[in-house]
Amino acid sequence: MLLKKLLATSVVCIFALGITACSPEVGSEAWCKKMEDKPKGDWSANEAADYTKHCVF
Incomplete structure (x- = not known):
């Protein structure tokens, strides 16, 4: 039971890190371009x- 909880927690953490790694950093040129297109x-x-x-001033 403990192993299942540990495995589930690990999967969720890895997924969360993967999602945040795909977004450009706020204030970067890529982020400003993304916001211009949105x-x-x-x-x-x-x-x-x-x-x-970050992008106007």
């Missing part, structure tokens, strides 16, 4: 603030 209506408030902070 429809403005789909931006969150945090994304809009980060875009203004």
Whole structure:
């Protein structure tokens, strides 16, 4: 039972690391380009603030 929990936890952690590794770092040129291509209506408030902070100024 403990082995199954450990295995499940390991799989979830590896999956989470894989997902986050695919996203460009906020403020990088790749991230700014990605945001330019994304429809403005789909931006969150945090994304809009980060875009203004890192890509406009």
